[in-house]
Every structure is written in structure tokens, then in C-alpha cells.
Amino acid sequence: MGVELKRREQLVNAAIVEIGETGSLDVTVGRIARRAGVSPALAFHYFGDKERLFLAAMRHVLRVYGDQVRGAIAAANTPRARLDELIAASFSPPNFHPGVIASWLNFYVLAYRSEEARRLLRVYHRRLHSNLVHDLRPLAGAHAEGIAERIGALIDGLYLRFAHACDDSVDTAVPHVLDALDRELQACP
Numbered sequence: 001m002g003v004e005l006k007r008r009e010q011l012v013n014a015a016i017v018e019i020g021e022t023g024s025l026d027v028t029v030g031r032i033a034r035r036a037g038v039s040p041a042l043a044f045h046y047f048g049d050k051e052r053l054f055l056a057a058m059r060h061v062l063r064v065y066g067d068q069v070r071g072a073i074a075a076a077n078t079p080r081a082r083l084d085e086l087i088a089a090s091f092s093p094p095n096f097h098p099g100v101i102a103s104w105l106n107f108y109v110l111a112y113r114s115e116e117a118r119r120l121l122r123v124y125h126r127r128l129h130s131n132l133v134h135d136l137r138p139l140a141g142a143h144a145e146g147i148a149e150r151i152g153a154l155i156d157g158l159y160l161r162f163a164h165a166c167d168d169s170v171d172t173a174v175p176h177v178l179d180a181l182d183r184e185l186q187a188c189p
Contacts, residue, residue, distance in 0.1 A: 010036040011043050015057040020099030025106050058107050079135035090155045091173045101163045128152045140188045147184045
């Protein structure tokens with residue numbers, strides 16, 4: 001790994017930790033740089049401003065999530081098994097690291113005022129929807145799009161609800177979504 005790539009990675013990881021500790025984007029690039037062991041000038045050189053650094057951190061979070069989903073569904077043999085694995089990956093422990101939670105929550109807020117954040121959020125939603133539809137089509141035919149929309153919204157909604165839970169209640173998220181999926185599939189003619 002080159003020095004620049006290593007420094008960028010350190011800054012991205014430091015941003016996630018700092019956002020997790022503060023719970024907001026109210027952290028300075030200087031504070032992030034100190035945690036990463038680099039100068040603030042170098043952080044500005046690599047990213048330009050705090051928003052771009054945060055967006056790079058969010059891309060990292062999304063990449064890790066995508067890797068989890070791809071790894072989980074690769075081992076599944078059937079459309080239903082892939083759906084089950086995708087849902088479980090959405091609520092896996094790495095998604096509930098304090099920095100990841102704070103990054104997601106702030107990302108949704110940032111998407112209101114930043115076109116780049118809005119675009120990245122749309123990419124996430126489209127990928128989730130596409131993954132769901134791909135495996136719902138053989139099971140639900142023409143109903144796949146609507147079911148994917150509802151299950152995707154349930155995944156996101158439960159994630160946001162359980163993101164603040166400081167207990168084991170998050171363990172109920174996967175069964176809730178699987179139950180909803182079962183009901184949706186049973187309702188298909």
C-alpha cells in the first residue's frame with residue numbers, strides 16, 4: 001500500500017471514530033488529523049474540506065457493508081437463502097459500531113443539503129433495491145418491485161430505530177424483517 005493511500009485510509013478511519021465519539025459532524029479536520037497521526041494540512045490536501053473527508057468515510061462504510069452483503073449472499077444457493085443472508089448482513093455487528101452508526105445518521109442529514117451525499121444515498125438505495133429485486137423475482141414475479149421497496153424501507157427503518165438501542169434488542173431486527181418477507185411472499189397470488 002502506498003503512503004498516500006495509507007494516509008487517506010488513516011484519515012477515513014479516524015473520521016469514523018471521531019464522528020462516533022461526538023455523534024455529529026461537529027469535529028474539526030484538525031482533530032481527525034491528530035487521531036490519524038497526520039497534519040491538518042495533509043488532510044486538507046487529500047480531501048479538500050471536511051465534507052469530502054466525511055463522504056470518503058461514508059464511502060468506506062458503504063464499501064464494508066457491500067462486502068458483507070456480497071460475502072453473505074455468495075454462499076447462499078437459492079433466491080430465498082440469498083434474501084435471508086442479505087437481511088442478516090444488514091444487521092451484522094460491524095454496522096452497529098458507534099462510528100458507523102453516527103456516520104449513517106449524519107449521512108442522512110447531510111443528504112438534505114449536499115448533492116454529492118444525496119447521490120451517494122441514492123446509489124445505496126438503488127443497490128439495496130436491486131439486490132432485493134434480483135432474488136424476489138423468482139419468488140414473487142411481478143410483485144418483486146413493490147416487495148423490495150417495502151423490505152428495503154423496513155431494513156433502513158429498523159436499522160435507524162435500533163441504531164440507538166444499547167441492548168440486545170437489535171437481535172430482533174432480522175426476525176422482524178424475515179417475518180415481513182414471509183408475509184409478503186404468502187400474499188403473492
